[in-house]
Amino acid sequence: MSRPGLEVADIFxxxxxxxxxxxxxxxxxxxxxxxxAIENCRTAALGGHVARCENETCAYTQIAxxxxxxxxxxxxxxxxxxxxLAERKAELLPVPYxxxxxxxxxxxxxxxxxxxxxxxxxxFKASAETMISIAADSRHLGARIGVLSVLHTWGSALTHHPxxxxxxxxxxISLDRERWVACRPNFFLSVRVLSRLFRRLxxxxxxxxxxxxxxxFFGKHVALTNARAFAAYLAPLRNSEWVVYSKRPFGGxxxxxxxxxxxxxxxxxxxxxxxxxxxNDVTFKWKDYRIEGPERYKxxxxxxxxxxRRFLMHVLxxxxxxxxxxxxxxxxxRVKSIARIRELLAVPIPIDAIKAVNxxxxxxxAAEHPCPCCGGRMRIIETFLRGQQxxxxxxxxxxxVRIDTS
Numbered sequence: 001m002s003r004p005g006l007e008v009a010d011i012f013x014x015x016x017x018x019x020x021x022x023x024x025x026x027x028x029x030x031x032x033x034x035x036x037a038i039e040n041c042r043t044a045a046l047g048g049h050v051a052r053c054e055n056e057t058c059a060y061t062q063i064a065x066x067x068x069x070x071x072x073x074x075x076x077x078x079x080x081x082x083x084x085l086a087e088r089k090a091e092l093l094p095v096p097y098x099x100x101x102x103x104x105x106x107x108x109x110x111x112x113x114x115x116x117x118x119x120x121x122x123x124f125k126a127s128a129e130t131m132i133s134i135a136a137d138s139r140h141l142g143a144r145i146g147v148l149s150v151l152h153t154w155g156s157a158l159t160h161h162p163x164x165x166x167x168x169x170x171x172x173i174s175l176d177r178e179r180w181v182a183c184r185p186n187f188f189l190s191v192r193v194l195s196r197l198f199r200r201l202x203x204x205x206x207x208x209x210x211x212x213x214x215x216x217f218f219g220k221h222v223a224l225t226n227a228r229a230f231a232a233y234l235a236p237l238r239n240s241e242w243v244v245y246s247k248r249p250f251g252g253x254x255x256x257x258x259x260x261x262x263x264x265x266x267x268x269x270x271x272x273x274x275x276x277x278x279x280n281d282v283t284f285k286w287k288d289y290r291i292e293g294p295e296r297y298k299x300x301x302x303x304x305x306x307x308x309r310r311f312l313m314h315v316l317x318x319x320x321x322x323x324x325x326x327x328x329x330x331x332x333x334r335v336k337s338i339a340r341i342r343e344l345l346a347v348p349i350p351i352d353a354i355k356a357v358n359x360x361x362x363x364x365x366a367a368e369h370p371c372p373c374c375g376g377r378m379r380i381i382e383t384f385l386r387g388q389q390x391x392x393x394x395x396x397x398x399x400x401v402r403i404d405t406s
Contacts, residue, residue: 006274008074008311011282012039015304022305031312037070050382050392053371060373061381061395071322072315074271081265084323085257091329091338094347095180096170096249097256098188102127102198103163103243107233108206111224113160115215117317120162122209124149126201127164128326134189134197135172141189143172143181146329146337148260151322154268156286157300158310165263167256170249173328173341180344186248195244202242203234264323268314275299282307 016035020027040046048065067076104112104123112119128147135145148167155161171182183189209215210230217224224230250256269284276283283301290296302310316322328337342349371378373395384390 006277007271008269008274009038009041011274011277011304011307014277015308019305019308023309027312028315030318031315034070034072034312034315037068038073041068041070041073041075042066044389045386047384047386047388048390049380049384050390050394051378052381052392053374053376054379055371055374055376058371058374058376059395060371060378061392062372062378063390063392063394071265072267074267074269077265077267081261084264085261088260089253089257091334092253092256093169093338093341094253094345095182096185098166098168098170098183098249099247099259100131100166100168100188100194101163101243101245102130102166102194103161103245104202105237105240105242107237108202109160109162111215111217111221112162113313114218114221115209117320118209118214119206120151120153120316120320122202122205123162123164124151124324126198126205127166128324129201130194130198131166131168131189132327134193136175140193141172141181141183143174145169145172145327146334147326148329149324149326150263151316151324152263152266153314153316156289158268158286158302158307158313160313167260173337173344177340178344180341188246191244191246194246195242198244199237199242203238206234207231268311277304280304 012035016039020032020035042048042065044065046066046068048063051062051064053060067073067079069076069080071077071080102123104119108119112123128149131147132145135141135143146169150165150167151162152165153160153162168188170188171180173179174181206215210227215224224233250259273285274282275285280303281301282304283299284307286298286300288296288298325331325334328334328341339349369378370376382390382392
């Protein structure tokens with residue numbers, strides 16, 4: 001896999017110091033930590049290891065620097081996603097799966113930026129309660145469902161657009177736990193019904209958060225600290241249509257895994273979407289969802305400081321979990337519930353699932369990539385800590401061959 005020609009790290013290294021100076025006093029500690037992590041990712045600042053080809057006639061030597069492992073870093077999500085998906089593979093069921101999306105209206109998204117932890121949590125809990133309550137209603141499904149929720153806070157143009165992606169099995173356990181209740185073919189739950197309940201639950205929780213002084217307002221929204229002003233701000237939303245999207249079932253378990261990989265560990269923008277950088281601007285690819293067809297794929301150019309601001313707008317509060325489980329997928333009941341569902345469906349536990357459950361992580365003894373010179377096995381011969389320099393030197397760069405460690 002070739003390294004992208006331009007990375008977010010390049011933008012931060014080249015223009016981060018000037019941006020931090022220009023915005024001193026208006027940048028959170030969390031945002032500063034993310035910038036530092038991305039700037040240092042896979043550099044000598046984080047230490048690393050030296051690998052050498054086991055073929056003695058080759059002995060090609062390569063230095064690889066450690067990754068930052070920050071969840072906002074575009075280069076550090078691949079391994080995390082792979083490990084997470086391996087665990088999820090053991091939980092897949094031979095039933096249809098649905099993709100459901102709950103989005104916050106723009107007015108609430110606007111105040112959510114000043115109240116990330118509180119309002120993102122409201123989004124998670126209100127959407128999950130909506131799904132579980134409607135599914136349990138005998139007029140709809142009449143069963144207890146399992147929900148995997150993933151928070152995204154961005155639109156394709158890096159704007160602030162908080163929404164939750166849900167992956168939901170197409171059915172649930174009957175309330176007496178004696179049978180599996182399958183949903184109708186190609187239909188899970190009414191989005192109109194989901195939208196109305198979701199709207200009510202979010203607004204109720206926002207009112208409660210305001211009454212208990214959990215919300216803070218600054219700048220143009222400072223007047224919303226007043227209860228009447230806040231009620232007037234929310235009033236138009238009480239009768240408007242809120243967006244809930246439900247997608248038809250996936251093709252099968254493997255397709256579910258591939259789909260999950262696209263959403264669970266995604267960051268605001270991948271390095272592959274970056275197109276160009278000069279002294280003033282950044283150009284990147286984006287998708288205009290208002291348009292159908294190939295015309296929806298566009299290029300956007302932003303001032304460098306505006307690009308950095310938009311990227312850091314999506315840094316999550318420290319300790320905030322962006323992947324959550326509800327219903328019978330919660331950690332307390334997941335294993336027993338999945339075993340019971342397989343029993344009700346009369347399907348055996350897949351061999352891959354057994355391996356995934358019993359697998360024990362091992363320390364890697366060999367480098368991830370084969371030798372770029374002869375294709376042989378690369379073995380780690382030295383590790384070095386942060387700020388240290390390796391004792392061994394890299395072999396000369398091979399012509400026309402490029403190995404990516406990201």
